Structures are given as structure tokens and as C-alpha cells.
Amino acid sequence: MYDFTGKTAVVTGAASGIGAVIAHELAASGATVIVSDLQAEGCDQTVTAIMDKGGKALAFAADVSDPSSMEALVAFAEAETGALHLAVNNAGIGGAQAPVGEYPLEAWQQVMDVNLNGVFYAMRYQIPAMERAGGGAIVNMASILGSVGFANSSAYVASKHAIVGLTKTAAIEYAQKSVRINAVGPGFVETPLLTKNLSQDMLDGLAGLHPMGRIGKPEEVSALTCFLLSDRASFITGSYHLVDGGYTSP
Known part of the structure; x- marks a missing residue:
């Protein structure tokens, strides 16, 4: 459906679930995919599965909550393939379940470090690399909970709302520099984590x-x-797109 031949894509949280499926689809469409996740074994498994189908992929274990790790991931993509053109910032965690007045402080910080800071750190290094490549596209994985609330999930909801705002702001800043940035908001999806x-x-x-x-x-x-990563979405940036089976409609 899409032609990503000659493009390099980074996908975080790609050891399983949504990230792994995205990595497979990008590779099937011609991209060289840098499969990244905290779990090195999971990265290797996704890469092997892609290559077994004739795709091109490389593994790079990284911690999105560590800015130096995100810098190294982008540097690896450029060193191994010559450039970075596409990125999907998909890594995230659910966090503790508790009302705001009882929410564990450590759990709050962990969710923010992974879900929000991780997206910022990733874009902090992805965007300059895409500028060096002459342009690119980024999708940040938000959630339906980037637009509505959900009891006992304050950290997750806050982080996903913030991702939408971060996406819109970055999109404005780089709209005239050939870097498009959008967010996707899935509903509840059938993944191993769920x-x-x-x-x-x-x-x-x-x-x-x-x-x-x-x-x-x-x-x-x-x-x-x-x-959204493809040229068919060439006039779409700064948008938040839901794929939620109507969850947010009522």
C-alpha cells in the first residue's frame, strides 16, 4: 500500500503488540526498521520475524526514559543506514491504579518518565536527524485517554494528554522544515499487555x-x-487521530 523503500524508521516499544505490528508493516513496505525496546530479547525476536519475511530490520535495545539512550538510538540509525526518515514513539506503560489522592508518587514519576519524557527525549534527537535527512515524519502514540479521563489512571491519562500537546507544538515548530508530526489515539487494543x-x-x-x-x-x-507516515498524508501535521471503535463519540 505504501512505498517506504530507501527510508529508515525507528519504532520504540517494538518487541511486541502494536509496536511490533507497525515494525512489520513498515518493513513490508520497504523501510529499514530499527526495532527498539527495553527488552533486548524481544527486539531480536521482532527483527528475526521481519527478516524471515524478507524485510530489513536491526535491533537496538534502549530505555526511552534515558535521554542518552535515545540519543544513542538515533545515532545508531544514522550510522547503520545513513539517515533517519520515520519514527513511531510507541513505548509506554500503564502505571498504578489508584485515585489521585492516593496515587503512589514513585509510580507517577515512572509513568511520566516513560510515557511523556520518553516521547520528548526521542523527538529531541529524531527531529534534528530528520532535518539532516531533508525531512521526515513522526507518529507519537497517545491514546483515547489523551482526550478523555479514566478513573484511577491519573498518571497515564495526564501523560497521554501531554503527548497530544507536545505533538501539536512540535508540529507547528517544524511544519516549514519538512518534518510532519502527528499523534494516534488507540482505544483498548488486543495486545499481550492487555x-x-x-x-x-x-x-x-x-x-x-x-x-x-x-x-x-x-x-x-x-x-x-x-x-500518517506516508506521503499520502503529506498535508497532515499537528493532528490527533483516533482509532477507537467510537469510544470517544458518546
Whole structure:
């Protein structure tokens, strides 16, 4: 559907779930994908799976909450492939479940370090690299909870709202420098992180929150993400796009 031949893409949180599916779709469309995650073994597994299908991929274990790690990731992409053109900042954590008045301070800081600071650190080094390459595109993975609240998830909700604001601001700053930056807001999606921690009754309850009556699939998020990275979205920047089965509509 898209032609990313000759392009290098970095995908964080790509060891499994949405990130892995995006990495596969980008590689299938011709990109060389730098598969990054905190878990080195998971990176290697995603890379092997991509290469088994004839795609091009390299693994780089990195911690998005560490700015030096994000700097090294971008430097690796440029050193190994010559340039960086595309990025999906997908890594994130859910955090503790508690009301605001009882939320653990350490858990709050951890969510902010990964979900929000991690996106900022990534873009801090991705954007200059894309300018050196003559332009590029970034998708930051927000959530439906970047636009609505959700009880007992204050840190996660706050971080995702902040990602939307950060995305819009960066998009304005680089709109005339050939770097497009957008955010995607998935609803609840069928990933190992979700399904391994919830019973079937709980999953059914989450499905019922979506007017379509089901939770989403990683491929549905990947389809939107890859479109936004492609030249077909050449006039789209600074936008926040939902893929949520109608969750935010009522």
C-alpha cells in the first residue's frame, strides 16, 4: 500500500503488540526498521520475524526514559543506514491504579518518565536527524485517554494528554522544515499487555465501552500509523487521530 523503500524508521516499544505490528508493516513496505525496546530479547525476536519475511530490520535495545539512550538510538540509525526518515514513539506503560489522592508518587514519576519524557527525549534527537535527512515524519502514540479521563489512571491519562500537546507544538515548530508530526489515539487494543492481565469478563466489559462492541486490533492502529507516515498524508501535521471503535463519540 505504501512505498517506504530507501527510508529508515525507528519504532520504540517494538518487541511486541502494536509496536511490533507497525515494525512489520513498515518493513513490508520497504523501510529499514530499527526495532527498539527495553527488552533486548524481544527486539531480536521482532527483527528475526521481519527478516524471515524478507524485510530489513536491526535491533537496538534502549530505555526511552534515558535521554542518552535515545540519543544513542538515533545515532545508531544514522550510522547503520545513513539517515533517519520515520519514527513511531510507541513505548509506554500503564502505571498504578489508584485515585489521585492516593496515587503512589514513585509510580507517577515512572509513568511520566516513560510515557511523556520518553516521547520528548526521542523527538529531541529524531527531529534534528530528520532535518539532516531533508525531512521526515513522526507518529507519537497517545491514546483515547489523551482526550478523555479514566478513573484511577491519573498518571497515564495526564501523560497521554501531554503527548497530544507536545505533538501539536512540535508540529507547528517544524511544519516549514519538512518534518510532519502527528499523534494516534488507540482505544483498548488486543495486545499481550492487555490480555495477560485481565480476565475474559473484564475484557468483555472493556469491549462494551466501545460502540462497535469489541476491542481493537494492533493491525488497525498500524494501518493508521503507516498512513500518517506516508506521503499520502503529506498535508497532515499537528493532528490527533483516533482509532477507537467510537469510544470517544458518546
